[in-house]
Amino acid sequence: MSVRDILSSENELTHMLGAQQAIVLSTRIRLARNLNDHPFPGWAKAAQRAKVTELCLGALNPMPKFRRAHEVRMEALPELERAALVERHLVSKELSGGKGGAALVSRDQTVSVMINEEDHLRVQVVKGGWHLRAAWHIAEQLDDALSSALPLAYSDRLGFLTACPTNVGTGLRASAMLHLPGLCLAGHMDKVARALGQDGLAVRGWLGEGSDAAGNVFQISNQQTLGLSEDTILRHLSGWVRNVVEQEENARLRLIESEGEKFLDRIARAFGTLRHARLLTSGESMANLSLLRLACDVGMLPEARRATVDRLMIEGQPAHVQLRAGTELDTEARDARRATTTRDTLADFPEPSAPKLS
Amino acid sequence: MGKTVPCSVCGATATVHLTQIVQGQITKVHLCEGCAEKGGAGDPAVFQLAGVLSQTDIPPTLACSACGMNDADFRKKGRLGCPACWTALLPALEPLLGKIQCGVHHLGRSPSGVTYSPEQAKMRLEAARREMDEAVQSEDYESAARLRDLIRNLEGQIA
Ligand SMILES: [Zn+2]
Numbered sequence A: 001m002s003v004r005d006i007l008s009s010e011n012e013l014t015h016m017l018g019a020q021q022a023i024v025l026s027t028r029i030r031l032a033r034n035l036n037d038h039p040f041p042g043w044a045k046a047a048q049r050a051k052v053t054e055l056c057l058g059a060l061n062p063m064p065k066f067r068r069a070h071e072v073r074m075e076a077l078p079e080l081e082r083a084a085l086v087e088r089h090l091v092s093k094e095l096s097g098g099k100g101g102a103a104l105v106s107r108d109q110t111v112s113v114m115i116n117e118e119d120h121l122r123v124q125v126v127k128g129g130w131h132l133r134a135a136w137h138i139a140e141q142l143d144d145a146l147s148s149a150l151p152l153a154y155s156d157r158l159g160f161l162t163a164c165p166t167n168v169g170t171g172l173r174a175s176a177m178l179h180l181p182g183l184c185l186a187g188h189m190d191k192v193a194r195a196l197g198q199d200g201l202a203v204r205g206w207l208g209e210g211s212d213a214a215g216n217v218f219q220i221s222n223q224q225t226l227g228l229s230e231d232t233i234l235r236h237l238s239g240w241v242r243n244v245v246e247q248e249e250n251a252r253l254r255l256i257e258s259e260g261e262k263f264l265d266r267i268a269r270a271f272g273t274l275r276h277a278r279l280l281t282s283g284e285s286m287a288n289l290s291l292l293r294l295a296c297d298v299g300m301l302p303e304a305r306r307a308t309v310d311r312l313m314i315e316g317q318p319a320h321v322q323l324r325a326g327t328e329l330d331t332e333a334r335d336a337r338r339a340t341t342t343r344d345t346l347a348d349f350p351e352p353s354a355p356k357l358s
Numbered sequence B: 001m002g003k004t005v006p007c008s009v010c011g012a013t014a015t016v017h018l019t020q021i022v023q024g025q026i027t028k029v030h031l032c033e034g035c036a037e038k039g040g041a042g043d044p045a046v047f048q049l050a051g052v053l054s055q056t057d058i059p060p061t062l063a064c065s066a067c068g069m070n071d072a073d074f075r076k077k078g079r080l081g082c083p084a085c086w087t088a089l090l091p092a093l094e095p096l097l098g099k100i101q102c103g104v105h106h107l108g109r110s111p112s113g114v115t116y117s118p119e120q121a122k123m124r125l126e127a128a129r130r131e132m133d134e135a136v137q138s139e140d141y142e143s144a145a146r147l148r149d150l151i152r153n154l155e156g157q158i159a
């Protein structure tokens, strides 16, 4: 099963339609788990890591959730394919660059397990839109299946034992990916991030490289894993996500009301750039696609076009562009390819009209 | 040339120097390029952890017999060697947990088949009662119903 199959098959994040992911793009649950009596990957020898991989795959493969799953061994993959999996957030940078890493990705790509990342097992459940309880429910079932198939490292007092003290206890990292152009344009994002940080949540840019928030997409997640029940963690995140979504909706309204024609001009310029540019850097492309996405949310473009915009955001990332071209490209060649794909994809888009607010 | 500062996470030469406020306290964090990138693109908790681990010159006093890691190794790497380290190095870990976590007692789920110790069940029960009150107050009846079942189950384990 090749990485190309994973990247080209439809999944909830790249091919979902519908109003629900206007602001919350996706919901994610991650559980860190380890096997008893085996050193953690970062301290283990190659043979010990290999043993863990076999044990974990042996336990996971028969599970119904992983019927016809994609099994990937990081070291066997060309660099570009590894990078594309990272861009999809199916595996982490750490797994892709580390030693002896493997991943199992369910056929529908909602569930993936990283083996020999920082911990022996990192279970990830991803749902398009805002579906925290549904994602948690899947994670919980998988966790039960895992703990009956493998001897997991657990202590009564400290819970699930992990390589890093920041994950011990529940091993749970729950997160939501939010598109927040309204708060960013209004200059309120720093204030929101600070408020979240003071209340135990982490905020970081999600797309693009490093910590800058390309495309105004942010991930919000819990920081603490010990001394809190899963229920508390999920409810805390949930409350804040609802709060931030509301702030974003208000910021959009205020922006549209106060900017009037200037707002339509912003969107029209973004559209013009994407429709006509011959060279598009990944940063420029993300910034303008973010505005186009906003236009779909507020009725300036048909809502059904949002999925196309989302796909351009994901497929405009550097490794994706090169994989599609079938070869490594320098920056300028990448920018040219990205521009061509974007022009072609947007060719049949209607011109943005004035916002329609309900 | 100024003197070089070691990365608070891995001990390599630090090139990124950050000052940040963690829970009301100003913390200075020094990171090498690799760890800085990881902190930005990867786990945000790295920064927080690095701040707490920044004294790395203390000689080791504890060691894990299962994997050989000692507390000085841990301060350098910021990661433990194996599950048994959590017992062997616990005295070095407890103050850290106090700073970066919400307490030092697990209140979450356990692997299926493992029942709680009476002490653990009591703590979970207290937490679940608190949570149920919160859930009822915020009119989250789905959570409240689930918590009610959990409370019954825990009461059964204690009795
Ligand atoms: Zn470092």
Ligand SMILES: [Zn+2]
Pocket (backbone or CB within 6 Å): B064, B065, B066, B067, B068, B069, B081, B082, B083, B084, B085, B086
């Ligand atoms: Zn150990």
